[in-house]
Amino acid sequence: MELYTxxxxxxMRRLYERGLIDSKGGNASLRVKLGSMDxxxxxxxxxxxxxxxxxxxxxxxxxxxxxxxxPSVEHPMHLEIYRRTGATAIVHAHNPLATVLAEPTxxxxxxxxxxxxxxxxxPHYPSGSRELAEAVASKVAGGCKIVVIESHGxxxxxxxxxxxxxxxxxxxxxxxxxxxxxxxxxxVLSAGELSSLLRWPG
Numbered sequence: 588m589e590l591y592t593x594x595x596x597x598x599m600r601r602l603y604e605r606g607l608i609d610s611k612g613g614n615a616s617l618r619v620k621l622g623s624m625d626x627x628x629x630x631x632x633x634x635x636x637x638x639x640x641x642x643x644x645x646x647x648x649x650x651x652x653x654x655x656x657x658p659s660v661e662h663p664m665h666l667e668i669y670r671r672t673g674a675t676a677i678v679h680a681h682n683p684l685a686t687v688l689a690e691p692t693x694x695x696x697x698x699x700x701x702x703x704x705x706x707x708x709x710p711h712y713p714s715g716s717r718e719l720a721e722a723v724a725s726k727v728a729g730g731c732k733i734v735v736i737e738s739h740g741x742x743x744x745x746x747x748x749x750x751x752x753x754x755x756x757x758x759x760x761x762x763x764x765x766x767x768x769x770x771x772x773x774x775v776l777s778a779g780e781l782s783s784l785l786r787w788p789g
Contacts, residue, residue, distance in 0.1 A: 684767035
């Protein structure tokens with residue numbers, strides 16, 4: 588379990604360093620096997636993410652029973668995704684650009700070439716609510732591995748070996764922010780506001 592908890596802590600630090608969460612925002616989880624039982628390892632609620640400790644990672648079952656620790660308030664959303672899909676890793680961040688430019692056609696058109704998934708949009712619901720959990724899980728179950736929650740953040744899910752899946756989910760969160768930045772730049776350029784700055788000599 589130490590490898591899993593250390594990686595979860597590292598992912599949260601990465602999100603903070605990239606400006607995709609604030610010091611207490613965001614969460615990530617892994618679904619792993621403990622004997623014959625599925626266990627969800629999840630980042631803690633209210634922790635200071637830049638220095639999150641592997642020892643603070645919580646564990647719970649798919650039915651929501653806490654084994655130890657204090658899982659994020661968003662654990663209902665993670666558990667609903669795991670129950671309805673084959674995902675083994677989930678990352679939830681508060682991407683500043685993607686949550687504003689929540690238009691799937693534009694975002695998908697500007698994703699890096701290495702990313703092959705649809706992007707779904709869901710309305711804003713209170714954090715930790717059943718409505719949010721069901722809305723996001725239904726989109727992931729429908730095939731979109733990236734879900735943008737309006738005025739809130741981004742959820743990315745991935746399948747496969749848990750450690751590799753967590754890195755993939757992190758890549759998806761970062762990719763949609765890159766797509767949002769590209770979208771914003773093209774919208775500004777199309778409005779002609781930067782044309783005078785982008786004229787090359789000769």
